[in-house]
Amino acid sequence: xxxxxxxxxxxxxxxxxxxxxxxxxxxxxxxxxxxxxxxxxxxxxxxxxxxxxxxxxxxxxxxxxxxxxxxxxxxxxxxxxxxxxxxxxxxxxxxxxxxxxxxxxxxxxxxxxxxxxxxxxxxxxxxxxxxxxxxxxxxxxxxxxxxxxxxxxxxxxxxxxxxxxxxxxxxxxxxxxxxxxxxxxxxxxxxxxxxxxxxxxxxxxxxxxxxxxxxxxxxxxxxxxxxxxxxxxxxxxxxxxxxxxxxxxxxxxxxxxxxxxxxxxxxxxxxxxxxxxxxxxxxxxxxxxxxxxxxxxxxxxxxxxxxxxxxxxxxxxxxxxxxxxxxxxxxxxxxxxxxxxxxxxxxxxxxxxxxxxxxxxxxxxxxxxxxxxxxxxxxxxxxxxxxxxxxxxxxxxxxxxxxxxxxxxxxxxxxxxxxxxxxxxxxxxxxxxxxxxxxxxxxxxxxxxxxxxxxxxxxxxxxxxxxxxxxxxxxxxxxxxxxxxxxxxxxxxxxxxxxxxxxxxxx
Numbered sequence: 001x002x003x004x005x006x007x008x009x010x011x012x013x014x015x016x017x018x019x020x021x022x023x024x025x026x027x028x029x030x031x032x033x034x035x036x037x038x039x040x041x042x043x044x045x046x047x048x049x050x051x052x053x054x055x056x057x058x059x060x061x062x063x064x065x066x067x068x069x070x071x072x073x074x075x076x077x078x079x080x081x082x083x084x085x086x087x088x089x090x091x092x093x094x095x096x097x098x099x100x101x102x103x104x105x106x107x108x109x110x111x112x113x114x115x116x117x118x119x120x121x122x123x124x125x126x127x128x129x130x131x132x133x134x135x136x137x138x139x140x141x142x143x144x145x146x147x148x149x150x151x152x153x154x155x156x157x158x159x160x161x162x163x164x165x166x167x168x169x170x171x172x173x174x175x176x177x178x179x180x181x182x183x184x185x186x187x188x189x190x191x192x193x194x195x196x197x198x199x200x201x202x203x204x205x206x207x208x209x210x211x212x213x214x215x216x217x218x219x220x221x222x223x224x225x226x227x228x229x230x231x232x233x234x235x236x237x238x239x240x241x242x243x244x245x246x247x248x249x250x251x252x253x254x255x256x257x258x259x260x261x262x263x264x265x266x267x268x269x270x271x272x273x274x275x276x277x278x279x280x281x282x283x284x285x286x287x288x289x290x291x292x293x294x295x296x297x298x299x300x301x302x303x304x305x306x307x308x309x310x311x312x313x314x315x316x317x318x319x320x321x322x323x324x325x326x327x328x329x330x331x332x333x334x335x336x337x338x339x340x341x342x343x344x345x346x347x348x349x350x351x352x353x354x355x356x357x358x359x360x361x362x363x364x365x366x367x368x369x370x371x372x373x374x375x376x377x378x379x380x381x382x383x384x385x386x387x388x389x390x391x392x393x394x395x396x397x398x399x400x401x402x403x404x405x406x407x408x409x410x411x412x413x414x415x416x417x418x419x420x421x422x423x424x425x426x427x428x429x430x431x432x433x434x435x436x437x438x439x440x441x442x443x444x445x446x447x448x449x450x451x452x453x454x455x456x457x458x459x460x461x462x463x464x465x466x467x468x469x470x471x472x473x474x475x476x477x478x479x480x481x482x483x484x485x486x487x488x489x490x491x492x493x494x495x496x497x498x499x500x501x502x503x504x505x506x507x
Contacts, residue, residue, distance in 0.1 A: 028207035030505055033220045033229040035356040036385035037188045037213045042170035043160035044115050044122045047429075048389055049258075049405035053499045054211060057193050058098075059160035059176030060200075062089065062108060067494050069257070069309065069410035071154055075103060075161055075177065076142075084149035084450045089157070091140040095200045097163050098181040105136035110164040123393075126417060126428030127156040130447070151450035155411035179204045179503040188213055195503075204503035205490060215384075217358035224249055224483055230507065231484045234258065234497060237359045238295035241483055249483050253297070254493035256480035257306045259404040260298075262351075262367070262473040266432045268398050270347060277470040279329035281319035283374045284367055288321075290476050293362055297481060301474035303463050304409050304418070308495070310452070311412040313460035316467040318474075326374040337375055346375035352391060352400040355382040360401065363475075367401075393425050395433065401475070407496040412459035416443045419466055434471040 038054040040046030046055065064074040076089040095103040112134050115122045130150055135143045146153060163175055174182050179201070180193035194208035212229060214220045221240040223229035225247065234256075236244075245251040262280070264271045271277060290298045305312045327337070335346040351367065353360045361382065368378040383391070391397055408414055417428045420443050421435040442465055446458035466472075480493045490504040 026207075029210060030206045030208070030231065030502060030507075031210045031212055031223075031229045032231045032233070032499075032502070033212050033214045033223045033235065034232075035213075035215060035217075035220065035235040036354070038185075038191060038211075039386055039389060040171050041174040041182075041185065041191075042162070042166075042168070044111065044120070044124060044162065045171070047123050048385070049403065050385070052405065053497075054191050055160055055174070055176075056178070056499045057180040057209060057211075057502065058174045058178045058182060059162070060095075060178050061158050061160055063154060063157045063159075065158060065407050065410050065496060069407070069495060071158075074158075075108075076157070079154070084151055084153075085146045087144045087146075087153060087157075088137070089142050089144075091142065092200060093140055095177050096198045097177050098175050098196055099163070101163070103161065103177055104139040105142045106139075106164045108142045108161055109134055109136045110166075111159065111161045114162075115159075121426040123426055123429065124159070125426070126423045127413075129422070148448060149450055150447055151452075151455055152411065152413040152416075152447050155413050158407065158410075179500075180209060183208070199503075205506040206503075209502055215356055224485070227485060230488055231482060231491065231505070233482045233493070233499070234478065234480060235357065236481070236483055237357065237362075238293075238297050238481075241297075241481055242295065244483055248486060250486050250488070250491075252480075252482040252484070252491055252493055254480045255306075255308060255495055256478040256493075256497065257308075257405075257407075257409055257495045258478040258480070258497060259301055259304055259306070259409055260401065260475040260478065261301070261304075261404070262475060263392075263397075263400050263402065264432050264471060264473075265395060265398050266434050266471060267395065270349065271398060273333050274468075274470060275329045275333040276335070276347075277473070278319075279326040279333070279374065280371065280376070281470055281473045282322045282326040282329070283370050283376070284319070284473060284475075285321045285370055286319075286475055289363055289366055293359065293366065294476060294478075297479040298476035299479070301477045303467060303474055304404060304414060304472070305412060305463065306409065306477050306495070309409070309412070311456050311459045313463040315460075316464045318467065323370075323374050330375060335375070345372075345377035348377040348379065350379045350381060350398045352381050352383060352388055352397050354385045354388050354402070356385050363401070392431050395425075395431065403478075405497065407498065410496065412455065412462070413447065415459065415462050415466065416447055419443065419462075419471060432471050434469065436465070436469055439465045439469065 036050050038051040043055045061074040064072045066072040077092045079089045081087045115124045130146045132147045133145045179199045181196045183192040185191045191211040195204040338344045353364050364380045371378045423430040442462045449455040449458050487507045492501040
């Protein structure tokens with residue numbers, strides 16, 4: 001399929017011709033345009049990327065990931081284990097919640113107890129199947145005891161802590177220990193936060209942040225052009241980003257970890273057949289998507305883990321663009337070509353995608369055309385992000401495209417959360433309902449490994465098995481970009497595209 005890498009005239013015309021009214025930000029405030037609204041400001045329940053970005057402003061993780069995706073102190077300033085079974089974490093004294101009370105181990109204990117309570121149906125619960133007990137040893141010490149040793153456990157403590165006793169009201173009125181405190185939230189419009197003067201790492205260099213929901217790519221570009229927004233991170237199609245850079249806005253780029261994929265419902269009678277999934281993998285021209293649609297601002301993905309990840313396994317099965325092989329696999333799966341060069345398809349499928357970005361529409365059109373060329377009729381349906389995400393959690397789909405963002409893929413234990421048969425929602429993220437006993441055994445063995453070398457070896461075997469099963473078709477890993485007004489200082493892109501850097505941005 002031939003694609004063009006040039007910016008469409010309609011996009012350029014809209015960027016040049018629109019004369020919309022000005023709504024300039026308040027002095028000292030930073031306005032960031034985002035493509036979709038956060039679903040839930042409670043970190044125990046809101047796991048989509050837009051919720052996570054908002055939560056990063058309002059809460060602090062117990063442990064953090066640094067720019068190299070290694071564990072670093074957060075609310076816990078240190079930790080220790082002698083046997084990989086008992087982990088003790090020591091909290092920073094003097095950390096304050098936005099309501100003024102001091103963080104203690106009671107808050108940490110409460111956060112994890114509510115996650116583990118099955119009545120709450122937290123999607124984080126599946127990460128803690130190995131936990132035997134959690135104890136608040138003293139006001140600044142929290143102890144986790146596992147049922148068996150695990151070298152993968154600490155990554156599961158990259159969790160935002162909520163106040164003791166907090167209920168579901170955090171969804172829309174959060175209280176945390178982060179650099180900003182809540183002001184207001186209007187779903188599908190904006191979240192406004194203000195600098196928290198008692199933040200333990202120092203007051204933010206700006207007075208506050210507005211996350212402004214602008215669902216349309218062109219309108220987000222116009223927000224920057226009119227200076228009614230100062231910053232967009234990743235939520236711009238490459239053509240618009242490059243055009244705005246030519247007009248004087250500042251473009252930052254950095255190696256990223258955001259992983260775009262095509263997911264399958266493996267309870268579907270057609271998609272249960274691995275030959276059909278492989279046929280779809282061979283039919284998609286991923287290189288054209290990266291080269292022309294992404295304008296080179298991505299690399300083809302081999303699996304969930306980035307090639308920069310310490311546990312990345314390069315020697316796995318991967319798809320090449322090979323329509324002939326796709327057709328042979330469909331023949332073998334019992335879907336022969338019904339009329340040669342005629343218009344009738346071998347089979348029909350439905351793909352659900354988010355309407356949050358124009359790129360999603362363009363990429364879906366490429367995939368639709370690629371599959372049509374091998375005899376698969378694809379019905380592409382677009383939804384607002386919240387509707388799409390709810391359908392995926394419920395298993396109400398055949399195929400969908402989504403993106404795992406940033407820190408979610410920093411540690412290979414994410415493979416357990418996504419592909420183990422016991423990690424289906426609400427316990428985990430196995431949304432396609434993959435069930436493979438051999439893979440489960442490999443994952444369980446990897447979870448018990450303690451040394452870095454052993455973990456890398458065992459998770460390498462997991463990656464190989466996942467690649468063969470193809471519950472996902474890996475599309476690409478994003479190159480992070482930020483478009484900002486030239487007077488902004490302190491813009492710093494991390495591989496995880498965390499929004500925590502916003503506290504250091506000034507103008």
